[in-house]
Amino acid sequence: MDTTDSAYGDKLILLDTFDTAVAVDPSAEDDAKRRFMTLILQTAHRNNGNIGHVLRATNTSGEVFAVKLLKDNAILSGQAPDRSAEQSAAHLASTAALFEEYRHLCTVSHLRGFPRVYGYGSCEDDPLILMEWVEGTSLKQALPLLPHDASGGLTTQMVAAVGNAVLRALLMTQGLVNPVVHRDLSPANIMFRTTSRTLEQQIADCSFDPCLIDMGSATMALGDDTITRRADIWRFATPAYAAPEMLTQDIEGIAALRRSPAIDVYALSSILYQLYSGRKPFDFESTDAAATGSFYLVKTKTKPTPLEPRCEGDEALAQIIMKGLSVEQCDRPTEQQMLEVLSTYLTDAESEGREGAGSDAAIDIDSGTHLKVDVAGERAREILEQARHDAMTRRRFIIGGVVAAVAGLSVIGAATHGFGIPDYLDGIRSSLDDYTWDQLQEISLKIKAAETRSEAREIAKRYHLLDADGHIPYPCTKRVKLTNGLEVGAQLVGIRHDELLDGTGKAGLTFMFDAGIAERNAAAEPPSAGWADCELREWLDGDGLKLL
Incomplete structure (x- = not known):
């Protein structure tokens, strides 16, 4: 984050009040207070708009945060400012504006491309926002x-x-x-x-x-x-x-x-x-x-x-x-x-x-091995069309706000338009986003069919979905365009990890959205009805599925 020299030295502050941006289990409330309510403000800060500026801060565990304060705050000076009636009115207006900013931050906090917000509090009667320090x-x-x-x-x-x-x-x-x-x-x-x-x-x-x-x-x-x-x-x-x-x-x-x-x-x-x-x-x-x-x-x-x-x-x-x-x-x-x-x-x-690479370009795969893709384009299209008819057509969805399983491919927000590609069309790509959903479906089925977990991971490595150490590389995301025009990323998060709904084993690949695609009320109507009759499930079964 942009930083400039500040006249302030590091300062330990204890928050008077703090409300977390998301609900906290009552049993975890004390942990939240310990995490967020004792902070060390550091000298690095970034001027931020007309009413406030942002300071870098750490808690007692060394976690780094950004603290947004009003410019006329009393926290850094150590004493309450002597404000006239006009200045007090302006301070109240600035406080209202800061809370409005917090409200908007909470709205986008879960979206990729925006900073995460942790909560809103006060210290020495001055308000502040606690959020992510963006490196x-x-x-x-x-x-x-x-x-x-x-x-x-x-x-x-x-x-x-x-x-x-x-x-x-x-x-x-x-x-x-x-x-x-x-x-x-x-x-x-x-x-x-x-x-x-x-x-x-x-x-x-x-x-x-x-x-x-x-x-x-x-x-x-x-x-x-x-x-x-x-x-x-x-x-x-x-x-x-x-x-x-x-x-x-x-x-x-x-x-x-x-x-x-x-x-x-x-x-x-x-x-x-x-x-x-x-x-x-x-x-x-x-x-x-x-x-x-x-x-x-x-x-x-x-x-x-x-x-x-x-x-x-x-x-x-x-x-x-x-x-x-x-x-x-x-x-x-x-x-x-x-x-x-x-x-x-x-x-x-x-x-x-x-x-520029030419039609016979070599595609780099593990250990310096190379593979040539030399199947004619027309023949490839014919085989793909046949594969779409012959391959599995059954789709299973598990939607609880986070996961959807599509046959052997667990996805959130993935729009798959055809299944199955014969092995001889199986090209190796350098990253997840370079594969089509058809190719990923076939890779997923291979992983699912592996006899051992070790064999499954070797298949994932061969297709560059795991690195040499067996970890999912970052970023490992494929862009997805939903039917409403929204574009999000499908992040690879699991290799043969999640159980399929039809009980046939584990999904070869598991994906998750890297951002929310909609907001809906999860509360049951009536409250006693539970998940079966709530508005969120009704939306998921209808318009939610149509997005995919």
Whole structure:
């Protein structure tokens, strides 16, 4: 996380109150208090929005957290500030805004691409949020390290990769009952996690692990902008990247406009414009906008310099970015439309790499052995069609919010369109995402049919689903597009581990979603009816299954 020097030294604090973000078993309440209520605030901190800043903290067990405090907090000074009536009113409003941020953090905490939140508490009567300390590098910091084109901007593929990663995180919220709009996307608020893969590895893979931080300006897409109404706080965003509607409060219908995902589309388009061209779409440093406070007028009365594509192939990228900078929300593309365009640049790059390797390219497998795939494409398609008719058609689902078993393949959110591939079409791939679901089904059946667990693990190793030490590599995820358009990752979590519903043994492969796909009420109606008649089960048996 971005850090700067601070005048504060390490400080031990004891929280007065603390409520965990998720329910805790009463028997574990004392453990939760010991874990979260005694903290050592450290000097590293990151300024975070208009009302607060974030400090790194550890508990007595050495776990690392992020603590978000109000800027006028009494915790670090050691004494309660002497506030006037006006300052006290502002403090109360800031407290309300901090709790609103906490509410939004809780909503997205379980989604990939957002920080985890642990709870909300107080110390010396000042509120705080306890959340994940994101180890990583911000896009702002990483910018000089990313591959650049001769024109001064990033390479086209790198621009698409960054946009793709951010859009996938934003689209994670679309599965929520009430989606969340971030409203302050900027290079400083886009982190690339480096816990599992270094930034250099992510750059080499052209695949980033983003985390969108600073939810201080976030809101729910549906309903009223409650904090604005309740506390008279009108939250703004970083002017260089913000949509015009985030820079004013006196136009008709502004409250509804400020709840639209189109705000995030505009901000991301501004970021991608900068990445591609090497300059921001609006250079406020060279205008009088800062002096007049009229960022809104600058963005609505003037247009950024058109983004010139470097080559004919970049025209679609340049067009979608410029369209995202439209003044009117209805003229901007949706997040899904942007993702579809950006994804083609990543897919095209991968295809070029495969074509350059030649049709008889050797595929690397264990111990330097090589295998040539030389089956003609037409013959392969014929065999696949026959295999779909001949292979098993029975599907079994176990859905308790976490697992679904599909014949020999346990999956959450995996859309399998055909089963079974003959062994002579069995190609070895370097990673999970390179396999089709048909191929994974066949691999799963081989693992399931192995006589011993050791033999099953050797099969998984051969297909690069386990590393040389017998561990599932990280990341080991295959992207899944559900029927509602939401894209999530299916993470491999087990090799011959989970029992199949039909009692025929263990599933060869077990997958789990890396993010939630929907929110539903799990409470029984009526309460005495239990799981059989609850709304969650009814949804899973109907619309839930249709997503797969």
